[in-house]
Amino acid sequence: MAGDRKTPSGRERTFAHDELIVSKTDPKGRLTYVNDVFLTVSGYTESEVMGKPHSVIRHPEMPRCVFKLLWDTIADGREIFAYVNNMAKNGDNYWVFAHVTPNFDAAGQIIGVQVIKIDISRSRINPSDPIDTHRRVLDHPVNLTTLNPDRGIEKLVDCGVLADDAATAPGQGGSRDQPRRHTGDLGVHP
Template identity: 70%
Template sequence: MSAATRATPTGIERPFALEEIIVSKTDLKGHITYANDIFVRVSGYDEHELIGKPHAVIRHPEMPRVIFKLLWDTVESGRELFAYVNNLARNGDHYWVLAHITPSFDATGRIVGYHSNRRVPDASALAKVAPLYDKLHAAERRHTDRKDGLAASTAMLDGILATAGMSYAEWVWTL
């Protein structure tokens, strides 16, 4: 299923167990090279439908693009990031995760791909994350030009974090 044929969000949350860890690996372009059984089950896709596809196949349309820009900027620079992400299952249900995304390195220290472990996020953290993400997404939608929308949400997030005196990575751990 491509982004163009992605399911319409149902508003129904798809649960997974606290002890479960969703795992995936991607190449440098974000195409899935590995998906564990939990990822396959929770996403609702068959494994063959995920392998080789962009990880964005599970991107929820209401996720602010600024979070993905932050994520990619961080891991492409060789650093890890913890981020809250709302994903879209094949049938349109959603599932929130606390994702830990890391670059994968070869023996020479060159980044060769990315690895993500995702867990069930704490409900009290989501109560703070979801309204912020709604504001960031609304800032993006106010602009017809996608670059202008991304710039607006980036400025908003940067301002919120500057006022709090912390980075996104630090903010995640205050929740």
């Protein structure tokens, strides 16, 4: 399927604010379940994605370190929230706020991963102000939980997606930088 990968089209697609994209993977990140919204938004059929790596929808401009952080957090048995730019089969992109949680068996072993995504179209994203973006997502009608906006920003600073002063809250002496692109390939693809 990697050879079939389209280049980004530069067009954004959205989905209804009351819809959720749901997917599940095995511990290696291979898709085991996708809902109809996943299929509609991504443009793939169920037979095209089942058993394939979740990275089939990864937009090439998403820093790989975000996914390393995601998989390291899941491997520790913890949930994580992330802003993700996905790419549909035709090259269109779609921004989501993802809640990623490990699934455990009776013995406490991770047997899979569940991902629930809400639409955060470009109108909700302010790349120069990640804390404002986070607050807009928290106001989303399908708010998944109450989050600490600064904690997520600090994790992105740690993996090099944002400059160090981006994590400084307004009024505390720091300015916010534009997100910087991570150019290293960590080889982690959910």
